[in-house]
Amino acid sequence: MTPATAEPRAIRWLLVALAVLLLGAFLLLPLAAVFTEALRRGWGPVVAALADPDAQAAIRLTLLVAAIAVPVNTLGGLAGAWCIARFTFPGRALLLALIELPFSVSPVISGLVWVLLFGAHGWFGPWLQAHDVQIVFAVPGLVLATLFVTFPFVARTLIPLMQEQGRAAEEAAATLGASGWQSFWRVTLPQIRWALLSGVLLCNARAMGEFGAVSVVSGHIRGETNTMPLHVEILYNEYQFVGAFAVAALLALLALVTLAAKALLERLGARRGGMA
Amino acid sequence: MTLSSLSRRAVLGSALGGGVALAARAQGAGQLLNVSYDPTREFYREFNSLFAEQWKAKTGQGIRANASHGGSGRQARAVIDGLQADVVTLALAYDIDAIAERGLINADWQQRLPHNSSPYTSTIVFLVRKGNPKKLADWPDLLKPGVSIVTPNPKTSGGARWNYLAAWAWAVKKSSGGEQAARSFLTEMFRKVPVLDTGARGATTSFVQRGQGDVLLAWENEAHLAFAEFGADQFDIVYPGFSILAEPPVAVVDRNVDRRGTRAVAEAYLQALYTPEGQALAAKHFYRPRDEAALAAAGSRFPRIEMTTIDDPIFGGWKKAQATHFDDGGEFDRIYQPGR
């Protein structure tokens, strides 16, 4: 950095201190509050709250929902990124805008739409009832709501990167006689894997942590249709504040692990040139 | 390549297949779902295990009774939208009527069980800070300067509707100005509400945990629970001179039990609420039992105060009260209209 484009040392440190202080107060204090509240009465109640069969069921359900939603959105995101970043076609900008749309839709609406479709009074409700298929207030509803909310994550991480990389490498592979799948597995995927992983991680974090959307489509049945965030709310409403914050702390821990993994991936990506 | 494309297909296939399999899986046999409202959590948790034991002893079959809780209106909506409830135990008859109107419950539901199908009752009381520093003894005291009141939103909370109606009934019957006085009393009262939570539980948390307000208008059982849960050294319960008899009703959801083949166990579940054990358990959780013996056994736990009911001519039943007071454009909306 040349002196002409650098601020005086004092100002630099002031700015750094200000950024650290503000972010700390704004972002870290809430996190600290979660852990403090959880550990208010020591580790015993925390372990008890997490070992509770209903909590265990909530954890299992959360994992199941994420295990379905994340792969589907990863696959869709890859396909979307491939056609948007590698080809030009009429309506491409519209397609991109539509893929990003769920970001600006309220989570409550993301849950509501499924009720409008599959609720007993929704479009397909009567048919589903006649065939005894349960979608809302059951696991499929939770999966669908989560799919909607986490829809753009993978595509959004991949598209800018793949656009920047251009299609030269794949064209070269094609000229050399590689099949589409070969070129995808050997050329494209290695180029994007770190970005892909970090998109998947964020998608997963959101899938596990979603509250508003699943709250609309869950029947709030303990041990049946309660995901972890919903379980937090239930415990909170039962005055089991330590338990609520214990499950919340577990979720927060998950978020921290996600962030650490993402940071690691970005470093790897930067080192191997797999990311912009 | 074949292998990896095979595994890709397998992943995709299992994801889709899993979704379909889950979609097809309705709630398992040997399970009973009770869709209830907020403050009954502790009561039904205990009652569900009691009932499971009784049912096992009687029929030899195991049963797992699950409960779902939330604001009464939200729960009714979930049942209407297809939540597979076998029984509903809600805060007010209006919500069960709403389910019945859509054909899920037979219209005569309220005549099927004793006491208007409400096995226990409750009333509305004041929960105040220890020592009652603002000296709140009865409804008019709520309007004293500097008093701030916590009550949930009557639009979304069944308990809040009872709060509202109790205040209205007091103002109409005990002050001299009739409905006009009631309107201005409630307008004043809601001006003093700093937090209008969506459910009874949220309101209790705001009052107890977040230190909001000087008085919480609450279900009697909710007040006692907060009292027991957070220490008698922090709160006092005040019984106003006049209140409303809240009758939370229960019903079997006919269409669901007939489809799932759970009618026998669902009916037994509700009848068990009326047995001496069920009534004693209700009293233990601060619901007023219907059974005289159980009520007597509870001793001084339930002070006798003057109470009106929803069927009083000033309300004329739930349907009318709901339309007059809580529907869009009703009294509550007018009371709340000015904003702040």
Add this chain to the structure above:
Amino acid sequence: MKRPRRRDPLPGFGLSLGITLLWLGGLVLVPLLALLLRPLELGPLGFWHSVTEPRVLASLRLSFLGALAASAVNLPLGLLVAWVLVRYRFPGRRLLDGMVDLPFALPTAVAGLALTALYAPNGWLGAPLAALGVKVAYTPLGVALAMGFVGLPFVVRTVEPVLRDLPLEAEEAAATLGATRWQAWWRVVLPALAPALLAGFAMASARAIGEYGSVIFIAGNTPMWSEIAPLLIVVRLEQFDYAGAAAVGLAMLALSFLMLLGLSLMNRLWRRA
């Protein structure tokens, strides 16, 4: 790039577009169509009455103004953080970098509980603030705070890459021409960052408008005052008013869309100027 034709050397256009359309259609478009069509039951007049009720208007106003205010505060804060992260090297920089994404990854309900615990009148920050006469929790201020919390990473993450790619030459040139550091920053750096700032502002606002989980605990939910529009959707659902709920949802969606459109037009004008 060229139009895909049969001769395109890259395969998979049809397949990937097909999957994308299926994925998008099934998971986003069909459900949103249901949202679009449901309020039709009300008729145009009924729809209009439904979304212009004073309580609906008040909640929409709070959701949008709150989100805009929160994002406006996030703008300088996000710029500061992005600047520090890109331009300076200091111990703990990586940690600060990771922290920025916290609101992305932290479940919204957890954030809501934590913020409420923190800013309630008896919380760590709420108590001193209450002593100063500032009420945060259960007021529109609390709503904006929670919205700011979820929106911050959007601003930082949009500005950061642009700032990283910003050539230093322009600033050097400004310095050579005798501009002070402040002038160079104000006249050269900020205009270059303006489109990114605006884009970040738009995304943060869009996210904040719809936010439910983290706002609901801290809002207090007083009608006409601290009640957000997504809550009103839930409230209407609880009154079995599906069409009314969908109407509010549609109004929110339309307003967000208009806002995003306006901001992107502004951005285009800015770039041209």
